[in-house]
Amino acid sequence: MGISDIADTLTRQVEGLGATVSEALFEPVIRLGVTGLSRAGKTVFITSLVANLLDRGRMPALTGGGNIRAAFLQPQPDDTVPRFDYERHLAALTGPAPHWPEGTRAISELRLSFRVAPTGLLGGLRGLRTVHLDIVDYPGEWLLDLGLLDRSFAQWSEAVLARLPGRPESAPFLAALAAADLAAAFTEPAARALAAPFTAHLHAAREAGFSDCSPGRFLLPGEMAGSPALTFAPLPPGEYPRGSLGREMARRFEAYKDKVVKPFFREHFARIDRQVVLVDVLGAIHAGPAALEDLRAAMAGILAAFRPGKAGVLAALLGARRIERILFAATKADHLHHSQHARLTAITGALLREAKDRADFAGAQTLALSLASLRTTTEDVIRHEGEELPALRGRLADGRSVALFPGDLPADPAQLLAPAREGATRWLDADYTLMDFVPAPVTLRPGEGPPHIRLDRAAEFLIGDKL
Numbered sequence: 001m002g003i004s005d006i007a008d009t010l011t012r013q014v015e016g017l018g019a020t021v022s023e024a025l026f027e028p029v030i031r032l033g034v035t036g037l038s039r040a041g042k043t044v045f046i047t048s049l050v051a052n053l054l055d056r057g058r059m060p061a062l063t064g065g066g067n068i069r070a071a072f073l074q075p076q077p078d079d080t081v082p083r084f085d086y087e088r089h090l091a092a093l094t095g096p097a098p099h100w101p102e103g104t105r106a107i108s109e110l111r112l113s114f115r116v117a118p119t120g121l122l123g124g125l126r127g128l129r130t131v132h133l134d135i136v137d138y139p140g141e142w143l144l145d146l147g148l149l150d151r152s153f154a155q156w157s158e159a160v161l162a163r164l165p166g167r168p169e170s171a172p173f174l175a176a177l178a179a180a181d182l183a184a185a186f187t188e189p190a191a192r193a194l195a196a197p198f199t200a201h202l203h204a205a206r207e208a209g210f211s212d213c214s215p216g217r218f219l220l221p222g223e224m225a226g227s228p229a230l231t232f233a234p235l236p237p238g239e240y241p242r243g244s245l246g247r248e249m250a251r252r253f254e255a256y257k258d259k260v261v262k263p264f265f266r267e268h269f270a271r272i273d274r275q276v277v278l279v280d281v282l283g284a285i286h287a288g289p290a291a292l293e294d295l296r297a298a299m300a301g302i303l304a305a306f307r308p309g310k311a312g313v314l315a316a317l318l319g320a321r322r323i324e325r326i327l328f329a330a331t332k333a334d335h336l337h338h339s340q341h342a343r344l345t346a347i348t349g350a351l352l353r354e355a356k357d358r359a360d361f362a363g364a365q366t367l368a369l370s371l372a373s374l375r376t377t378t379e380d381v382i383r384h385e386g387e388e389l390p391a392l393r394g395r396l397a398d399g400r401s402v403a404l405f406p407g408d409l410p411a412d413p414a415q416l417l418a419p420a421r422e423g424a425t426r427w428l429d430a431d432y433t434l435m436d437f438v439p440a441p442v443t444l445r446p447g448e449g450p451p452h453i454r455l456d457r458a459a460e461f462l463i464g465d466k467l
Helices: 003-024 043-053 063-067 086-095 142-151 153-161 170-179 190-208 246-267 281-287 289-305 311-319 338-350 352-361 412-423 453-464
Strands: 029-036 069-075 108-116 129-137 274-279 324-331 365-370 375-385 389-395 403-404
Touching: 003 086, 003 338, 029 043, 029 142, 029 453, 043 086, 043 108, 043 129, 043 274, 043 453, 063 069, 063 453, 086 142, 108 274, 142 246, 142 289, 153 246, 170 190, 190 246, 274 289, 281 289, 281 403, 289 338, 289 352, 289 412, 324 453, 338 352, 338 365, 338 412, 365 453, 375 403
Parallel strands: 029 129, 029 274, 274 324, 324 365
Antiparallel strands: 069 108, 108 129, 375 389, 389 403
């Protein structure tokens, strides 16, 4: 870290000291980060969580929920961060024509405030206290980028080029790379001729179910689309002369870290207290062994960016927060019969073992859980060849209601993780299918949020101790 970085950090800490002390002593704030890779269900998780914290009829496992006398939405404290569009997303999920809302494409925030009855021996002598929950929604692809901070351009290039063969749409980029004169004088068209097929490969890999598709802003560029910081590609090792295409690619990689990754870490990620990592484990299993192994490696890399553990009192007051609790949640549990949920949780725990162990060692509390933020199915029984099978009934995008037997996950997670690590190209003894169910029409009674599976247990782990 340079002198300017240190000075900037100290200035931010001093400016925020008064507000931080006030929050810590009088109106504590929990900053909850919610992330997950594409299609993990971040938007639905936040929408359903907020709705069920406002109307807690479906939250029996949230033990502190009985202390909440009122819950209400307030403007978030960060005026420069877009507000999470809770009302529009809830209308999409529970309206007369329910559908999935648009996914996360940039950072957003929402503040939910509670008026909580005090507990303990002196609880009756104190009035209601206020607890704020600031929910920060950000794309998981951006989180993958934090791992770039500790890598040089050469190290990053080596890792990316090693995993490219066999991945979707990698051949056009590799062909363009082989034809490029990296030692020639830099021109913008030459840079775009490499960056364009590399970016196309990242999009294709994500669509095919792969998880490690960084740099993340190449997938979600926003207003930075076409900028030099997003126009580079990995290169083979070599000494490239000053002013060459190869040297400029390395410079742009460093600019990406300085101008894109570091500001996100400093302004948003470094201020998080609790973290939810949503994982589409079923989607990775459906995509095959290579996708499952890529998810395991990506999640291990993500945890390297966390600062898990419990900050001391002085450090917390100075703004040096550390993530105290991390929830690893396998989503879409409603795509399985309830008898399979324990197996999904076990697979998730085994898949994230490396990441979880690292957080546990640093002193953070972690939990692996299978959940459904919005339950889209009901359980049924179907007969097949004279046998009764546990089934699910749900609605497809074309409006049809179908009942199907979702199959069984293996009781031993190693049956999936071992062939994935060994580079198997397909599952030998099973075909793990996944239906694309859509939200079903729902009538909510007063005091109830949308139906879910284990969202109350997730909330209890994440914020129950503060209520």
